[in-house]
Amino acid sequence: MVIRIFITGGTFDKEYDEITGKLYFKDTHIREILELGRAHIDVNIRTLMMIDSLEMTDSDRKLIVDNCKSAEEDQIIITHGTDTMTETAKVLANGNLEKTIVLTGAMIPIKFGSSDGLFNIGSALGFVQSLPHDVYIAMNGKCFDYDKVKKNKTTGVFEKLSIKT
Amino acid sequence: MVIRIFITGGTFDKEYDEITGKLYFKDTHIREILELGRAHIDVNIRTLMMIDSLEMTDSDRKLIVDNCKSAEEDQIIITHGTDTMTETAKVLANGNLEKTIVLTGAMIPIKFGSSDGLFNIGSALGFVQSLPHDVYIAMNGKCFDYDKVKKNKTTGVFEKLSIKT
Amino acid sequence: MVIRIFITGGTFDKEYDEITGKLYFKDTHIREILELGRAHIDVNIRTLMMIDSLEMTDSDRKLIVDNCKSAEEDQIIITHGTDTMTETAKVLANGNLEKTIVLTGAMIPIKFGSSDGLFNIGSALGFVQSLPHDVYIAMNGKCFDYDKVKKNKTTGVFEKLSIKT
Amino acid sequence: MVIRIFITGGTFDKEYDEITGKLYFKDTHIREILELGRAHIDVNIRTLMMIDSLEMTDSDRKLIVDNCKSAEEDQIIITHGTDTMTETAKVLANGNLEKTIVLTGAMIPIKFGSSDGLFNIGSALGFVQSLPHDVYIAMNGKCFDYDKVKKNKTTGVFEKLSIKT
Numbered sequence: 001m002v003i004r005i006f007i008t009g010g011t012f013d014k015e016y017d018e019i020t021g022k023l024y025f026k027d028t029h030i031r032e033i034l035e036l037g038r039a040h041i042d043v044n045i046r047t048l049m050m051i052d053s054l055e056m057t058d059s060d061r062k063l064i065v066d067n068c069k070s071a072e073e074d075q076i077i078i079t080h081g082t083d084t085m086t087e088t089a090k091v092l093a094n095g096n097l098e099k100t101i102v103l104t105g106a107m108i109p110i111k112f113g114s115s116d117g118l119f120n121i122g123s124a125l126g127f128v129q130s131l132p133h134d135v136y137i138a139m140n141g142k143c144f145d146y147d148k149v150k151k152n153k154t155t156g157v158f159e160k161l162s163i164k165t
Numbered sequence: 166m167v168i169r170i171f172i173t174g175g176t177f178d179k180e181y182d183e184i185t186g187k188l189y190f191k192d193t194h195i196r197e198i199l200e201l202g203r204a205h206i207d208v209n210i211r212t213l214m215m216i217d218s219l220e221m222t223d224s225d226r227k228l229i230v231d232n233c234k235s236a237e238e239d240q241i242i243i244t245h246g247t248d249t250m251t252e253t254a255k256v257l258a259n260g261n262l263e264k265t266i267v268l269t270g271a272m273i274p275i276k277f278g279s280s281d282g283l284f285n286i287g288s289a290l291g292f293v294q295s296l297p298h299d300v301y302i303a304m305n306g307k308c309f310d311y312d313k314v315k316k317n318k319t320t321g322v323f324e325k326l327s328i329k330t
Numbered sequence: 331m332v333i334r335i336f337i338t339g340g341t342f343d344k345e346y347d348e349i350t351g352k353l354y355f356k357d358t359h360i361r362e363i364l365e366l367g368r369a370h371i372d373v374n375i376r377t378l379m380m381i382d383s384l385e386m387t388d389s390d391r392k393l394i395v396d397n398c399k400s401a402e403e404d405q406i407i408i409t410h411g412t413d414t415m416t417e418t419a420k421v422l423a424n425g426n427l428e429k430t431i432v433l434t435g436a437m438i439p440i441k442f443g444s445s446d447g448l449f450n451i452g453s454a455l456g457f458v459q460s461l462p463h464d465v466y467i468a469m470n471g472k473c474f475d476y477d478k479v480k481k482n483k484t485t486g487v488f489e490k491l492s493i494k495t
Numbered sequence: 496m497v498i499r500i501f502i503t504g505g506t507f508d509k510e511y512d513e514i515t516g517k518l519y520f521k522d523t524h525i526r527e528i529l530e531l532g533r534a535h536i537d538v539n540i541r542t543l544m545m546i547d548s549l550e551m552t553d554s555d556r557k558l559i560v561d562n563c564k565s566a567e568e569d570q571i572i573i574t575h576g577t578d579t580m581t582e583t584a585k586v587l588a589n590g591n592l593e594k595t596i597v598l599t600g601a602m603i604p605i606k607f608g609s610s611d612g613l614f615n616i617g618s619a620l621g622f623v624q625s626l627p628h629d630v631y632i633a634m635n636g637k638c639f640d641y642d643k644v645k646k647n648k649t650t651g652v653f654e655k656l657s658i659k660t
Contacts, residue, residue: 369636455618459638
């Protein structure tokens with residue numbers, strides 16, 4: 001069983017630019033993470049874009065859905081900025097794919113000492129291999145149905161909704 | 166839903182003693198890990214023992230089974246040394262508990278910069294919340310049935326067996 | 331012998347805000363650094379300001395000079411943003427204090443896994459305890475006279491000047 | 496000015512063997528440290544041995560002295576296990592070399608998240624470039640004359656002696 005991982009950017013992959021003092025995107029750190037986790041799983045990694053999720057457009061989301069559709073694998077992890085993760089999840093759900101798709105990300109960039117990225121990728125791998133076909137958001141140890149979750153903008157924490165959105 | 170976490174020691178929790186230059190056990194680092202993962206889940210943590218799994222006796226394993234039995238939770242993670250993890254898993258399976266029990270550990274102590282512990286706990290949390298009642302071993306991104314896995318002593322990697330042990 | 335450490339901010343002490351995704355100042359990390367270095371030295375730490383050095387004004391610099399003057403210690407380390415470190419050094423030199431003053435900082439925030447802060451504070455402590463009274467800039471293993479150094483804005487590296495500025 | 500760095504092993508360079516669960520020596524981490532410190536200094540690095548300093552013999556120490564003698568540089572840092580660092584320092588002092596020689600090490604291996612190695616190398620670089628010709632021990636922010644220091648075996652801390660040893 002091969003797992004597909006799509007990279008779209010987000011806090012997860014941000015780095016610190018020593019010259020400008022600003023955060024920016026260079027390459028994804030997913031391979032470092034899988035190496036650190038000594039992950040002995042078969043994965044296909046593809047970077048679709050490298051953007052802040054606040055800047056993600058409809059056509060970006062279409063690209064993500066199209067790639068999920070055409071992927072041979074039916075277990076897919078998508079790394080994504082947390083700000084609009086639920087939006088992309090809904091667009092994916094509308095695609096009605098017969099796949100298990102788990103979106104995840106990080107509150108702190110992986111390159112920071114205190115990142116939650118390694119933990120989140122670990123749990124996303126657990127969920128994607130175990131759950132039935134559907135679209136999920138896995139953050140901070142929890143897994144949410146795509147239509148029963150929102151990000152609390154004050155605390156930064158993803159919370160379960162009792163009523164579908 | 167509350168998840169129970171039992172601590173038994175293993176590489177996972179080893180520390181470096183500055184005075185003697187040896188590795189030893191002090192306290193578990195599971196809380197640091199959950200904090201680093203910004204885990205927003207309800208967990209009950211209990212340290213059962215703090216030992217190298219090569220020193221684990223039959224009565225130690227009985228203690229682990231008894232604690233899994235009497236725990237109110239039916240989702241249980243056990244941190245455990247990798248050397249005899251499969252043995253403890255079999256003893257647990259013989260207990261025929263109606264629970265999802267996931268054993269996990271680390272190849273490198275958590276206090277080392279390059280530990281796989283954060284990743285493994287993340288994935289164990291994913292598996293324990295998703296899989297049906299049974300006993301599993303979750304290491305390095307994979308999850309194995311308790312009776313279809315062995316640790317390769319040369320490479321240190323857990324491998325799937327096609328025939329039950 | 332007690333060493334005085336003045337904190338003024340700079341990249342050194344920047345943190346990542348999980349909610350806004352921006353870098354900001356909270357508290358100084360100098361105590362963590364001294365603890366990590368297991369530093370067994372007597373230090374007096376005082377935070378004078380917590381700012382980006384591009385925003386440092388003449389009155390901020392006057393405050394720094396005044397504090398160096400009134401400090402009882404004659405070995406002083408100042409943590410400072412790198413962008414205007416040489417300017418502050420010149421103002422300090424004009425103060426003609428009979429003290430060894432070493433300015434240092436970091437190219438990468440301490441809270442990032444790959445920071446040079448621990449290294450730079452280590453070397454600043456080496457230089458401040460060994461060099462004669464004067465004002466110096468210690469960065470990346472080197473120590474420069476305050477009037478023979480500039481920061482290369484393209485590479486971010488401090489370089490020695492053969493002619494006084 | 497070029498600085499010579501001799502590697503002899505010690506806690507500094509110890510690593511964790513995932514298979515055996517034991518600490519061992521592979522390669523030195525001095526280059527990683529200089530890179531992390533973004534050190535822009537000219538250094539010549541040479542590994543003389545890779546041993547626990549408790550196992551260091553008279554002929555090992557002779558090798559170290561001989562290498563210090565024949566080195567072109569007159570600023571020399573030696574990484575060394577802390578247990579017998581003062582012994583080697585005395586043998587070096589008996590060599591009466593017209594050089595500044597600074598021995599340093601670490602209480603915690605560099606590969607551990609909480610190592611003091613980066614800090615100690617930083618301060619050793621500060622001291623070796625500033626102090627007059629002699630033999631010194633630089634640990635934890637302090638620099639000691641070779642004959643006025645001992646390691647407190649209970650606390651692991653190097654302490655100043657008021658009377659020469």
